Amino acid sequence: IEAAHPDDPRAQILGWVTYFSDEARAWSHRGCAFINSIAELPDPEHPGRKLIEEHKVRQWRRLASLCERAGLASPEETASELTFLFEGAQVSAQNRSVRDADRQLRRIVEAVIARQGTVDRR
DSSP: OOSSTTTHHHHHHHHHHHHHHHHHTSSTTOOOOHHHHHOOOOOOOOOHHHHHHHHHHHHHHHHHHHHHTTTSHHHHHHHHHHHHHHHHHHHHHHTTOTHHHHHHHHHHHHHHHHHHHHOOOO
């Protein structure tokens, strides 16, 4: 995604949506492997659970960095909202509880980004 949009963090955020959409449309889509795995690891001290949690934190930080580079007004808040949306969309696509989850996700992500507006960070 970064290689496709090297100097456009906003396009990179939307690239995550495109990636998700491509995956979610496949009937073999089983959701997020990390979400599926962590459900089987209830012990908060389990090393596998810790690895998954660390991965999710890195993913959030990556999104927060993209939001900041995109000039969004509240990058950390936006990263949290987007993370919530991506996680929920994965589950909804997996259990087919939301029709057109991929299109719904794009519409909502674009609305969140538009709502945040931009600030000049120079």
